[in-house]
Amino acid sequence: MGKQIGSSLSVLVVSDLARSRRYYREVLGFDVTDWWAERDGLNGMALKLHQAPDGFVPVPNPPESGADTGIDVQGYTDTWAGLDALYAEFESKGAKFAREPIVYEDFGPWKEFVVEDPDGYHLAFGGVDGAKAHCSIQPKLDAGILRVRDLGGAVERYAKLMGLQVRDEDRYGHLHLFRLDNGTNLMLDSNGMANVPVLELGPALKLGTHDIERAKREAVECGFEVVHDIQRLPSVAYFNIRDVDGNVVMITQDYVPEGS
Incomplete structure (x- = not known):
């Protein structure tokens, strides 16, 4: 669990x-x-x-x-x-x-x-000072970055998918930053992307859910394409969705199988 x-x-x-x-x-x-x-x-x-x-x-x-x-x-x-x-x-x-x-x-x-x-x-x-003597890079993920061609459309789509507020102060020209609940950020970057073709990519982000069937329905309603349908393993269920820019997101639900 x-x-x-x-x-x-x-x-x-x-x-x-x-x-x-x-x-x-x-x-x-x-x-x-x-x-x-x-x-x-x-x-x-x-x-x-x-x-x-x-x-x-x-x-x-x-x-x-x-x-x-x-x-x-x-x-x-x-x-x-x-x-x-x-x-x-x-x-x-x-x-x-x-x-x-x-x-x-x-x-x-x-x-x-x-x-x-x-x-x-x-x-x-x-x-305490957690900086390592041999390394100035902090061992934590600051932001996930997705490259998008239509920034406004992508912002609307991901805000709806995760129930996030869209705020003017989080827009930085060709960038939009979503500040997530766990302290990391999701950055949508449209710089130089207008004529870039859609690429076939693996998952760039993993998001969690408490109801995987509902999450799938909501993702489709938000305009995402399901590219790998729900799979159920002993301790997790997951599916993959893709946005119009080719970015793939994995949605997972941890669960306890029946009878355990």
Whole structure:
């Protein structure tokens, strides 16, 4: 059985919802919607901001024994270079810091700073320096890239396939970037593709589903062609679809066979 919890969100009850949304968007660089505030996808730092009822004053966490600052949300970074860049970004936008960057030699060493929001909630950002001495490339997938000929049509098609919002701020000329829930991105690139013929390709992306029959119907309704019908193996079922540019996507469902 595949993992069943894909992400989690911390809930903060705030005294002025509009003010908090503005702070998280403009100062901390979060993507803020009516449902959540998140940075780097729902597996990055994800929050729900709830308006406090009349008369209720938000109560941030107190410091733990021996500490001077309570922490309400903890974020982790892979490298100190990334942590320093995050601090510089927040500082340039006028963030309030409850704790300046500090290194704790006995914990990794661990480096951390703490940001304070308008209600006094404290968001800590920190980590050990995960950079390898022999390699500056981080061992994680930043984005999947699909080459498309009609950017507008491709954006509409993939947004519908995965239930994604199309936002003007995610369009960069001949590129469109979908920010996915797991912190990676899907980049659609139309640069120089107008007269490129459709190629026969293997799967470029793998997406998951909880209902493979329904996923197949929805993919066809979105304009994709099924090029390899549903196959069921002992622990997974899958099928492949192709878009009008020849990009092939595999859709999979992990499952437990009957009788097991």
